[in-house]
Amino acid sequence: MLLAGTVVADPTTVYEDGAVVVADDRIAAVGERSEVADTYPDHPVREFDLLAPGLVGGHVHSVQSLGRGIADDTALLEWLFDHVLPMEASLDEREMRIAAELGYLELLESGTTTAIDHLSVDHADAAFEAAIDLGIRGRMGKVLMDKRAPEGLEEDTDAALEETERLLQTYHGAADERIRYAVTPRFAVSCTEACLRGARDIADRYEGVRIHTHASENTDEIETVREDTGMRNIAWLDEVGLTGEDVVLAHCVHTTEREREILATTGTHVTYCPSSNMKLASGIAPIVDYLDRGITVALGNDGPPCNNTLDQFTEMRQASLLQKVERLDPEVTPARAVFEMATLGGARAAGFEEVGALREGWRADVIALDTDLTRATPLPDPLSHLVFSAHGDDVTFTMVDGTVVYDEAFGGLQTGDGDRIRRRAREVAAELHE
Amino acid sequence: MLLAGTVVADPTTVYEDGAVVVADDRIAAVGERSEVADTYPDHPVREFDLLAPGLVGGHVHSVQSLGRGIADDTALLEWLFDHVLPMEASLDEREMRIAAELGYLELLESGTTTAIDHLSVDHADAAFEAAIDLGIRGRMGKVLMDKRAPEGLEEDTDAALEETERLLQTYHGAADERIRYAVTPRFAVSCTEACLRGARDIADRYEGVRIHTHASENTDEIETVREDTGMRNIAWLDEVGLTGEDVVLAHCVHTTEREREILATTGTHVTYCPSSNMKLASGIAPIVDYLDRGITVALGNDGPPCNNTLDQFTEMRQASLLQKVERLDPEVTPARAVFEMATLGGARAAGFEEVGALREGWRADVIALDTDLTRATPLPDPLSHLVFSAHGDDVTFTMVDGTVVYDEAFGGLQTGDGDRIRRRAREVAAELHE
Numbered sequence: 062m063l064l065a066g067t068v069v070a071d072p073t074t075v076y077e078d079g080a081v082v083v084a085d086d087r088i089a090a091v092g093e094r095s096e097v098a099d100t101y102p103d104h105p106v107r108e109f110d111l112l113a114p115g116l117v118g119g120h121v122h123s124v125q126s127l128g129r130g131i132a133d134d135t136a137l138l139e140w141l142f143d144h145v146l147p148m149e150a151s152l153d154e155r156e157m158r159i160a161a162e163l164g165y166l167e168l169l170e171s172g173t174t175t176a177i178d179h180l181s182v183d184h185a186d187a188a189f190e191a192a193i194d195l196g197i198r199g200r201m202g203k204v205l206m207d208k209r210a211p212e213g214l215e216e217d218t219d220a221a222l223e224e225t226e227r228l229l230q231t232y233h234g235a236a237d238e239r240i241r242y243a244v245t246p247r248f249a250v251s252c253t254e255a256c257l258r259g260a261r262d263i264a265d266r267y268e269g270v271r272i273h274t275h276a277s278e279n280t281d282e283i284e285t286v287r288e289d290t291g292m293r294n295i296a297w298l299d300e301v302g303l304t305g306e307d308v309v310l311a312h313c314v315h316t317t318e319r320e321r322e323i324l325a326t327t328g329t330h331v332t333y334c335p336s337s338n339m340k341l342a343s344g345i346a347p348i349v350d351y352l353d354r355g356i357t358v359a360l361g362n363d364g365p366p367c368n369n370t371l372d373q374f375t376e377m378r379q380a381s382l383l384q385k386v387e388r389l390d391p392e393v394t395p396a397r398a399v400f401e402m403a404t405l406g407g408a409r410a411a412g413f414e415e416v417g418a419l420r421e422g423w424r425a426d427v428i429a430l431d432t433d434l435t436r437a438t439p440l441p442d443p444l445s446h447l448v449f450s451a452h453g454d455d456v457t458f459t460m461v462d463g464t465v466v467y468d469e470a471f472g473g474l475q476t477g478d479g480d481r482i483r484r485r486a487r488e489v490a491a492e493l494h495e
Numbered sequence: 496m497l498l499a500g501t502v503v504a505d506p507t508t509v510y511e512d513g514a515v516v517v518a519d520d521r522i523a524a525v526g527e528r529s530e531v532a533d534t535y536p537d538h539p540v541r542e543f544d545l546l547a548p549g550l551v552g553g554h555v556h557s558v559q560s561l562g563r564g565i566a567d568d569t570a571l572l573e574w575l576f577d578h579v580l581p582m583e584a585s586l587d588e589r590e591m592r593i594a595a596e597l598g599y600l601e602l603l604e605s606g607t608t609t610a611i612d613h614l615s616v617d618h619a620d621a622a623f624e625a626a627i628d629l630g631i632r633g634r635m636g637k638v639l640m641d642k643r644a645p646e647g648l649e650e651d652t653d654a655a656l657e658e659t660e661r662l663l664q665t666y667h668g669a670a671d672e673r674i675r676y677a678v679t680p681r682f683a684v685s686c687t688e689a690c691l692r693g694a695r696d697i698a699d700r701y702e703g704v705r706i707h708t709h710a711s712e713n714t715d716e717i718e719t720v721r722e723d724t725g726m727r728n729i730a731w732l733d734e735v736g737l738t739g740e741d742v743v744l745a746h747c748v749h750t751t752e753r754e755r756e757i758l759a760t761t762g763t764h765v766t767y768c769p770s771s772n773m774k775l776a777s778g779i780a781p782i783v784d785y786l787d788r789g790i791t792v793a794l795g796n797d798g799p800p801c802n803n804t805l806d807q808f809t810e811m812r813q814a815s816l817l818q819k820v821e822r823l824d825p826e827v828t829p830a831r832a833v834f835e836m837a838t839l840g841g842a843r844a845a846g847f848e849e850v851g852a853l854r855e856g857w858r859a860d861v862i863a864l865d866t867d868l869t870r871a872t873p874l875p876d877p878l879s880h881l882v883f884s885a886h887g888d889d890v891t892f893t894m895v896d897g898t899v900v901y902d903e904a905f906g907g908l909q910t911g912d913g914d915r916i917r918r919r920a921r922e923v924a925a926e927l928h929e
Contacts, residue, residue: 129872132827132881134819167869339816340883342825370870375809381771382813383820385568391776396566412710433603436887437803438563438917441922445564449774449803453870454888460749490873 065108071418086463115174117407118334119359120311123164127363150213161188171453196466202245213253261302278312295320330410337363359410372453396448429458497550502544505852508636549860552839553766553793554745557598563799584647597623605887630900636679695736712746729754764844771797793844806887830882863892
């Protein structure tokens, strides 16, 4: 298939009249349309306004989707323990499947093709199956909580780690490597030392597995960890093995100089979640400093109860604007830096090779956007448009690994029934509400 | 016409199964559908998902629309003097009309029915005519700049004030009071004392005229005013008469305790422009403090070169999130407070009576939104949805003063040719770019 349009191939490469050729699950060619079309004269052509690499959601809670709008205007720990975790605990396997489908549907419709997804304690199979079926690229894992967990979510440490290994053996590498496992402790507040060290042990015993957890989002969280361990949160995570090139830490809002050095020297990846950090009043992460230190920064929406959407375009805009006002410097985090977080940075953190840009031989994760819109008029710079003006609503076409998963011209979701997913989600959410 | 759906009538009144009856330019009834429908059995019925009052853009530069995306990542004074003002100065009357039409089209499509609009120095007639024709409710005026203006925009003081009076006499009260005049000095940096006092004099001599200017957006601006006058900016504006219940000051990011007292005791209105203040790295306005003092706060997008959209839903979300993280308090600026800024607060600042809520006898400024969307699933609280999840893209129907100006079911803009406006805007922008 030859996809034609203005092509933003990566943060520094734009072909105004470009084309992307997809063969099987790979990009066979990308460049100026005149050159590409000559080399691939027999491919069927689809015309689009603007083509870009699929975005990477660097920290998502797909299975919290049924809690959109349930707990606005509350702080992290109350929000988590009084609202979000009880909701997660109440979901049975069927409901977890519906929640995950709703999350993946929103991501795929709005141009996110890869998600680092923090599931729940129970029924993780349902989310893995949903990800396999709907066609998203996922780095995902069951949550571990073996202390300070609300009723219904606290686990025995060994049982939790055994369940992690069962899931890992079942799903890691599934769907032609589209699905990969992340060992996923909730956060240091809710995990014993044995649990955290057990997570590291599992990650070391399997090729290509990652560790994904929350870290230093909130000052109360940091204080709780200090009371438990006598250490700052990231120093503690480092102590028990949860730093390194295979680790993704969401948030990292409040970090000391020494903790930042740990992140940089260990090659630990950080996911910036600006809207979530703003809405929960957690604080502003020192992202410019992290970038200056060479830390890989991904970008995440977090979950619908704290965002309240999974639109990564909203998050790109927010990522830039929040750093500019925090630093009182309008030149920091320009469009290209933020677009890199949402594509190549996210893919690096997620541990997917040849993902995050439109390059010959790379995985065919491609999105197309409509720009025949007032909000896109005029459009002097496609990167500026993608970061500061575009909405996920503009996405008309989403391809993951060479498969068209969403196509507005052919009824929307191609890998499931979008109307049915929304209808069932409304029904379940109404029951939960009662 | 009877408009049926979930009705958000004002920040504290929601009818889940509601209706709004419009007769001529007024709301004849609003309430539960069962009650309203019995009283108005003969009105034609339109079914919608969600109905709300039209939003009020508290500070907009419609005629900067052609500069969307031209000057990202630059600070206010450089952005203004090196990029935006030269663009404004280069527009002829026809181009000014196209720029204004593009701005009003974006506003109406995305649910903003009233704008406090800061035009340019020249060709203000073109924008007034566009506002009259496209059907937006406008509080608008020609810009005054009689010092420190770039080539082509600096005016003789008397000539500028005379031109203001001519425009005021021509357009103030036009279109059945839908268009009202605001005397519009650019800002204290670019206006002599005679100009500012002249603005006050005009506002005093005509019934129902307002004054609208920028104030204390940026520390360099404040320093320049101090060098010129020896005073803080808002103290200076107060000295020359530019405070009071007929004055709207955009931004007010950097204010002293004494200046805040001036704003509160004089009844001066403030427009909060969070995205613009973030993108230009101006700072974070102390909005919670202003609200605590009883100051009326409106909400504004500012212009496409600094935002880069005129989507007021984006701005509502930003308004709340930015205050939460600034105060490190997730309870401040909840959805209802922000929705009030974008409706009743804006209408109060703009000086339009019976505008900003759906109430019996009030002006029929009504919008409808589609909620059959993944991003709106589930939807436990319509106000939370409007502020935290909705996009201007969801607006399907916009009515101003009882006239349908935008209707997605009937081809979009009803008061002009949307495709033609976008096409001509692209052509002019391409010429300007060269």
